[in-house]
Amino acid sequence: MKVTAIDTCVLTVPTPKPMALQYPQHKLVVAEISTDQGIRGFGYSLVFGGGGAEAVHAYLDARLKPALIGEDPLYVEHLWEKMFRVDMGMKKQGVVAYAISALDIGLWDIAGKAANKPLYKVWGALRHRIPCYGSGGWAKYSVDDLVREAEKYAAYGCRYYKMKIHDPDPKVNRARAEAVKRTVGRDVRLMVDVNQRLDVLGNIRQAAELEHLDLVWYEEPVLADDIASCAEVARAIPIPVATGENNFTRYEFRDLIEKKAARYLMPDVCRANGFSETLKIGHLAAAHGVMVSPHVVHEISLHVVGTLANGFLVEFMDWAPPDLFETLPECKGGRFRIPDRPGHGMALARGAIDKYRTR
Helix, strand or coil, X not given: CCEEEEEEEEEEEECCXXXXXXXXXXXXXXXXXXXXXXXXXXXXXXXXXXXXXXXXXXXXXXXXXXXXXXXXXXXXXXXXXXXXXXXXXXXXXXXXXXXXXXXXXXXXXXXXXXXXXXXXXXXXXXXXXXXXEEECCCCCCCHHHHHHHHHHHHHCCCCEEEXXXXXCCHHHHHHHHHHHHHHHHHHCEEEXXXXXXXXXXHHHHHHHHHHHHCCCCEECCCCXXXXXXXXXXHHHCCCCEEXXXXXXXXXXXXXXXXXXXXXXXCCCCCCXXXXXXXXXXXXXXXXXXXXXXXXXXXXXXXXXXXXXXXXXXXXXXXXXXXXXXXXXXXXXXXEEECCCCCECCCCECCCHHHHHEXX
């Protein structure tokens, strides 16, 4: 089998309310990989908020796509290594990592289709039903918005809900979290997300206001680049720390693990250099007793959690319009059943490219 063509584009996708209050749109960098045997792989990277998507697309087209044309797509690991080394002067973070991710996801989609198996079974299935947490709670939400969204996810059966704590006043964040907790009660546990907004002392003050809520985790307390400070926060607060959505390689995650900077790691399949690297991160974490809960794109992250013994939850963020994908996995009883379709099981809906393509 040989790769004969790779068609790429950027899709600009509007978000539903209330998420649109914070992020009116996201962008997808799409790569559709064709082969001489008629099997096609669908790869994409979700660029949250859209910033930088055009740069990801340009790098993918100019530097990575030529490296795959004519190659056997079933040699996924070989091709991942080839892409990783196309430009040794470019660290495999940010733009480059998003671009590699889209192609790696597409190559694995081909591998699954060629084997006529869903990817979690190609990798060695552990489970086929994956628990999730409802995610949102953005800073621009009113308290009523927060409560309604938490109730929505609870109605799906979700036993966990994650909200942002972005107000500069720790007591305001406490009041917002308490309002949600009063609504969902003991049946739903909360997580909070700082999104890199505080320093070490600020996080210590904020965590002290939230200890009584029995939080599952306290997410991304400091700048993602500052692993030493993340470890300092993890040592100083009683709430388990989660981080990793803005880390990109097994080497960064190795540093997080060795410094004991988090109890939950959150690689994003669309950022962490694709399925290939995300699985390595997951197995590395397993060797150190650290849980893995992938960041967003639950529709394909399901396969990762479905094959990892230390997989915890997928992040259920209701961001996609109903006419973007052919079908999305359905949440029932707070869990997703991994689709049995070959590959990762996702495809764009008919007309989605024409409707959402960035001109």
